Amino acid sequence: xxxxxxxxxxxxxxxxxxxxxxxxxxxxxxxxxxxxxxxxxxxxxxxxxxxxxxxxxxxxxxxxxxxxxxxxxxxxxxxxxxxxxxxxxxxxxxxxxxxxxxxxxxxxxxxxxxxxxxxxxxxxxxxxxxxxxxxxxxxxxxxxxxxxxxxxxxxxxxxxxxxxxxxxxxxxxxxxxxxxxxxxxxxxxxxxxxxxxxxxxxxxxxxxxxxxxxxxxxxxxxxxxxxxxxxxxxxxxxxxxxxxxxxxxxxxxxxxxxxxxxxxxxxxxxxxxxxxxxxxxxxxxxxxxxxxxxxxx
Amino acid sequence: xxxxxxxxxxxxxxxxxxxxxxxxxxxxxxxxxxxxxxxxxxxxxxxxxxxxxxxxxxxxxxxxxxxxxxxxxxxxxxxxxxxxxxxxxxxxxxxxxxxxxxxxxx
Numbered sequence: 086x087x088x089x090x091x092x093x094x095x096x097x098x099x100x101x102x103x104x105x106x107x108x109x110x111x112x113x114x115x116x117x118x119x120x121x122x123x124x125x126x127x128x129x130x131x132x133x134x135x136x137x138x139x140x141x142x143x144x145x146x147x148x149x150x151x152x153x154x155x156x157x158x159x160x161x162x163x164x165x166x167x168x169x170x171x172x173x174x175x176x177x178x179x180x181x182x183x184x185x186x187x188x189x190x191x192x193x194x195x196x197x198x199x200x201x202x203x204x205x206x207x208x209x210x211x212x213x214x215x216x217x218x219x220x221x222x223x224x225x226x227x228x229x230x231x232x233x234x235x236x237x238x239x240x241x242x243x244x245x246x247x248x249x250x251x252x253x254x255x256x257x258x259x260x261x262x263x264x265x266x267x268x269x270x271x272x273x274x275x276x277x278x279x280x281x282x283x284x285x286x287x288x289x290x291x292x293x294x295x296x297x298x299x300x301x302x303x304x305x306x307x308x309x310x311x312x313x314x315x316x317x318x319x320x321x322x323x324x325x326x327x328x329x330x331x332x333x334x335x336x337x338x339x340x341x342x343x344x345x346x347x348x349x350x351x352x353x354x355x356x357x358x359x360x361x362x363x364x365x366x367x368x369x370x371x372x373x374x375x376x377x378x379x380x381x382x
Numbered sequence: 383x384x385x386x387x388x389x390x391x392x393x394x395x396x397x398x399x400x401x402x403x404x405x406x407x408x409x410x411x412x413x414x415x416x417x418x419x420x421x422x423x424x425x426x427x428x429x430x431x432x433x434x435x436x437x438x439x440x441x442x443x444x445x446x447x448x449x450x451x452x453x454x455x456x457x458x459x460x461x462x463x464x465x466x467x468x469x470x471x472x473x474x475x476x477x478x479x480x481x482x483x484x485x486x487x488x
Contacts, residue, residue: 272465329472333479335462344463347471362478371389 107258108283108291114254115295121198124149126297128191132236133299139183143174146190155197156190162379184235192220192242193380199249206260207252211337213382216242218336218373223320223327225368229361232323240305240320241327243298247289247306251277272345274310286310312351322351334366336373388440392429395436397422402437402485455483 124145131137146152153174160177161170171177178186201209220241227237251259258281266276277284290307301320308321309328316322325348331337332344357365387402397420405414405428413431414424420438428436459476466472 270464330475333462333475335458342462343465344472344475346466346469347475349469349471352471359478359481362475363482366479366482 107281108287111250111255111283111288112291114250115292117254118250118292118295119198121296122149122152122194124152125191125194128187128194129239129296129298129302131187132233132239133301137183139178140175142183142187143178147174152190152194155193156186159189159193159379160186188235188238189379191239192217195242195246196380196382199253204252204256207256210382211339212245212248213380214337214373214377215331216245217376217380217382218331218334218369219244219324219327221372221376222330222334222365222369223323225365226323226327226330226355226357229357230318230323230355232320236301237320237323237327240302240324243289243293243302244306244309244324244328245285245289246292247285247287248273250288250292251285267341270341270343272310272343274345284310310345312348314350317350317354322348322354325351326355326357330362330365331369334369336370387437389435389437392425392433392436395420395425395438397425399436399438402439405433405436407431452484456480459483 124142127145128142131142146156156174156177157171159165160181161167165181167180171180174186196213199209201207220238223237223241224234227234248259251262262273262277262280265271265280266273269276269279271279274284274286286307286309290303293303293306304316305320305324308316309324312321312325316325329344329347332342335342399420401414401416401418401420403416404412407413413428413433414420418424420436459480463472463476466476
């Protein structure tokens with residue numbers, strides 16, 4: 086089964102103006118978003134840098150009071166069970182490892198970037214639970230491939246970030262798409278395409294590009310529902326599978342949840358047999374509660 | 383969702399418990415296969431080899447409770463996979479999920 090081309094490839098000419106109009110509004114709304122901390126952006130960008138200067142990053146985190154405080158709070162949490170108190174960023178990295186600290190700090194900072202207080206009808210807790218579960222699943226899947234497991238974790242955490250932009254900046258449009266989804270009992274992304282002529286995958290990719298996140302993260306977000314032939318062997322296929330597996334695990338226990346059909350080429354590229362799948366199921370479930378606790382979800 | 387197994391520290395294991403999964407050494411060699419009924423000698427040997435946790439069948443549910451739970455899980459799985467039709471990966475994923483949850487893909 087060929088991997089389909091990206092969405093909107095064959096939209097009739099009359100509807101293209103609606104697509105461009107809404108997408109143009111989305112791009113303009115990005116400028117109204119609070120800027121991410123430069124060190125947070127640098128942290129996420131460093132996932133792609135095999136020669137990352139850990140000492141330099143640690144020094145920069147130390148100079149950011151909010152990020153520094155968050156890092157030390159995480160390091161000293163009961164989750165890590167350290168015998169003595171960690172007092173500096175360098176100490177946290179030495180004890181816990183740079184990869185672990187980077188993933189958790191970047192995750193916590195991104196989660197806190199979205200203010201949920203004004204949007205009481207959207208369940209932010211369930212949203213982040215699904216994102217964290219997908220991150221854990223992606224990390225486990227990456228261990229069976231040659232992909233970076235911590236980068237897979239970040240891609241999994243961010244894969245639905247476009248939904249948050251829709252909820253916070255276009256709440257009426259998001260509500261309309263959700264109403265259609267509930268009425269038609271279809272997937273959320275199909276409802277978004279039907280109502281908005283765009284979807285959270287495309288919007289999330291635009292947001293990741295605006296934040297200057299690595300291209301691999303942008304592509305993982307863009308392709309997590311419909312990976313293309315260019316995504317075989319890359320993060321988009323991994324996140325596509327992770328997302329589906331998490332829905333099948335029913336880890337968030339959302340009453341109207343559903344598993345979407347899986348792209349066969351993407352699935353086959355991961356070579357998932359019974360043993361590996363079982364390992365992935367367990368790794369995802371066993372890490373879920375601890376990860377939610379440490380990220381305050 | 384529940385699974386019919388629980389992971390316990392080896393010090394909480396006792397003779398008569400049944401292994402849910404293979405116990406492997408550091409090189410993935412199988413020390414004891416799944417479904418082995420544990421004896422005290424086996425537990426002593428596993429401790430000596432550095433095993434710290436075991437996955438054993440959870441006998442907390444009665445047969446009737448287990449049957450009810452199995453029906454609930456199968457029904458929930460059918461609902462979750464309602465959009466998948468005959469999508470091959472979904473059929474495989476559903477089969478593996480039922481095996482994982484219930485120890486059977488039926």
